[in-house]
Amino acid sequence: MSSYTTSRELVRVKFLKPFAAYVERSNMSNSLSENQVLIKTKFSGISTGTELLFYRGLVPESLETDALFSRKPVSYPISYGYSLVGTVVEVGNQVDPHIWLGRRVFCFSPHQSYVICQIDQLLCIPDNVEFEDAIFLPWMETAICLVHDGAPLLGDHAVIFGQGVVGLLLAALLCFFPLASLSVVENSTNRKEISRSFVKNAQFYSPVEVEQSHFLLCGNNEDRQKADMTFEVSGNAEALNEAILCTRYDGRVIIGSWFGKQHISLPAIGSYFHRSHLTIISSQVSFIPPHLSGRWDKQRRFGVAWEHIKKLQPSQLISKIVKVDEACRVYEQMDADPNSVVQILFTYD
Known part of the structure; x- marks a missing residue:
């Protein structure tokens, strides 16, 4: 069985073609499968390196996007991004609401106001880590x-x-x-x-x-x-x-x-x-290097990452937090002078 989300406005950033960002708005009433949750986004973080390649049309067409994005060849229009934090607001029938509802989570996702995600693709944000630090995972x-x-x-x-x-x-x-x-x-x-x-x-x-x-x-x-x-x-x-x-x-x-x-x-x-x-x-972060795979896995590396996020508090590196509606202007400014900022976050409140 599946549960249905109430109708919500989905705000999503897309690259229509090189040098053309667009903020798309639509009604969202997708169903949740048994092991899925709905996340209300707090922040999404811009990758000034990889995302500018997508914005500028410098990504090879033959390249497949990440597995979390269905491994589709790159073609425009496209939504891209990989750092999002938010709160679980709905759960599927097989997801324990006492554990997941209200839980603060991280997921790999393009920039959008709501995300439907399998629970095994979520990372729970530790209680003593703020959203602004967690986005740096x-x-x-x-x-x-x-x-x-x-x-x-x-x-x-x-x-x-x-x-x-x-x-x-x-x-x-x-x-x-x-x-x-x-x-x-x-x-x-x-x-x-x-x-x-x-x-x-x-x-x-x-x-x-x-x-x-x-x-x-x-x-x-x-x-x-x-x-x-x-x-x-x-x-x-x-x-x-x-x-x-x-x-x-x-x-x-x-x-x-x-x-x-x-x-x-x-x-x-x-x-x-x-x-x-x-x-x-x-150096490729998508996989554990072969010489470490006998002792390390992604879970262990994420655990180390959370510990060093607590130590270093990287939120101090945030240059600005802007409403997602300003995405077009943000990408234009980043393209013109990418060194003027370190980290920009989109907010959806």
Whole structure:
């Protein structure tokens, strides 16, 4: 059997075509299957990296969207997003209302005012975590995945290119490790200042200073050297090239950015890369890396993510909270100057 939701207004953000966002309104009266719940959205978070690729039409048509979105090939119009928090307001016949009604939850979903979801696809927000912090769960999980893939060692020198949300959280996590040094490269003055207040014990550089240093960012002024591991999370192909050049012999470069259909030129691959015996690692958060899958699963990684959300309180990284009705203007501004903000949330109240 199934239960029926009362008629509600569904507000949803869509990309009609590249550079054309649209806020769609419709009546929602979908039925709930036995193990589904209806969530009233409190906030959804914009991914300034991935979503701008969708907005700009830079996602390969042959790519399938995430499994939670039915693994359909990318085609416009499309709704995209993957961070939403809210409250359960209705439940299916086989869902215990005493457990789920009123429960605060996280789910992976596009931007919309209500979401119907299977209970096994929900993550309950811990009681001592605010909505504004919980929205950062997917970015925190990504940062943890990057740390796992980088596998920092005692005394390592590390460099991070990019201080968007993932870069900021990654830098904060690496501060828990006994590294020899941590260096951060960011072109945006705004993001660099945010990083200075959020990240402790790091050195900060602009891309110009990276070249002026001859790619020697680590150590003290008397003994400058290259990094043991370099993380690229800027979404900028030139930053990836510099990340390679900043990495020492037998070091590793961990790539967290997704470039979509952007054409990438990497001169360092034809010169420095091979002779330096570097390892390039693609960090993919959708799955547990094979070398960790015997001991780790998604549930364990989410548990670690919640603990570090409590410690770091990433809500301080929110640039602004805007009504979902302003989505078109928000995407236009982000496209024009993506470095002007760190994290934007849509609100549906």
